Amino acid sequence: xxxxxxxxxxxxxxxxxxLTRKVTLVAVGGTAMTLLDLKPSTIDIDFTIPSSDLxxxxxxxxxxxxxxxxxxxxxxxxxxxxxxxxxxxxSIRIREYSHILLKALHPVDIVVTKIGRLNQRDIQDIxxxxxxxxISKDDITARAALVSPTYVxxxxxxxxxxxxxxxxxx
Numbered sequence: 001x002x003x004x005x006x007x008x009x010x011x012x013x014x015x016x017x018x019l020t021r022k023v024t025l026v027a028v029g030g031t032a033m034t035l036l037d038l039k040p041s042t043i044d045i046d047f048t049i050p051s052s053d054l055x056x057x058x059x060x061x062x063x064x065x066x067x068x069x070x071x072x073x074x075x076x077x078x079x080x081x082x083x084x085x086x087x088x089x090x091s092i093r094i095r096e097y098s099h100i101l102l103k104a105l106h107p108v109d110i111v112v113t114k115i116g117r118l119n120q121r122d123i124q125d126i127x128x129x130x131x132x133x134x135i136s137k138d139d140i141t142a143r144a145a146l147v148s149p150t151y152v153x154x155x156x157x158x159x160x161x162x163x164x165x166x167x168x169x170x
Contacts, residue, residue: 002041019099023053
């Protein structure tokens with residue numbers, strides 16, 4: 001069942017009450033796009049979380065099952081990709097709760113992480129990010145150069161997808 005922005009924010013409001021200390025959650029993928037009002041909803045919830053906050057997040061999540069899938073990665077990892085170390089500073093602040101600082105991945109980081117898988121939904125999301133945030137070819141290729149060396153399992157696939165995206169949208 002899709003999760004829209006208001007359902008996500010309502011869940012986090014309840015979730016916040018079970019946390020015992022401050023944590024930072026960075027929404028990625030469709031979750032970030034939903035929070036940035038680029039999509040009406042997301043299929044599941046995806047976060048990258050500083051590793052120092054992950055155990056507190058896991059504990060609270062166990063006590064507050066949201067009714068939808070929640071994926072989480074640590075320290076700028078998204079699926080099999082590692083974002084540059086400045087991903088957290090570049091992320092966009094969405095809201096601050098008592099115990100949660102909620103951010104969304106910067107749209108150029110959304111694009112470079114979606115390039116890894118590049119299914120039809122990812123292509124649509126990439127197009128939306130490029131159009132709505134006026135992301136340039138140079139923005140994408142420069143950021144992707146910082147992501148691609150850590151891409152697993154095959155860097156060649158990532159580079160092929162990157163080339164395809166650049167040709168399609170620029």
